[in-house]
Amino acid sequence: MATIPDTIVLKRDRDLDGRQNDIWVRRGLFALLCVVPVLALLNLFGQRPSTSSAAVGAAHLEVYAPTRVRGGVLFEARFNVTAQHDLQKAILVLDAGWLEGMTINGVEPQPVAEASADGRLSLDLGHIPAGKKYLLFMQFQVNPTNVGHRNQTVQLYDGDRKLAEVRRTITVFP
Secondary structure, eight states, X not given: OOOOOTTOXXXXXXXXXXXXXXXXHHHHHHHHHHHHHHHHHTTTTOOOEEEEEEEOSSEEEEEXXXXXXXXXXXXXXXXXXXXXXXXXXXEEEEOGGGTTTEEEEEEESOOSEEEXXXXXXXXXXXXXXXXXXXXXXXXXXXXXXXXXXXXXXXXXXXXXXXXXXXXXXXXEEO
């Protein structure tokens, strides 16, 4: 039989005397570590889209996008403008929260023009005849350091006249 090294105490190190609960502490900490991915799989931090809309006599604006996302993910937002009356110069104005900490990967179809409206993104959609729909898709990627809540208000204008406004927020998880 081999001799026991000087630094080993069999009662403490082999028999775990006085440390019977240590295994349960380790198992509990490991279970807590596993809870976060399980909650993510259940889409608690997910990017399930929801619909927000506003309607006035002249037009109906609908925004279909997630309200909770994780850093690094790609997501799509859909803006649906239905004209009840002729919109001569339809303009969508997106709050700064749509761009802050986000990368725009694509806009389809391309708007007639893009501009800044006091730090907000202004997309000129052009003429939308009465009874017609204009569907705009935007693809985004969330920058991993972008954590928190952002206002994502969307406003629909016909020239200088504000027609509709959809107020929403997005929560970005790490």
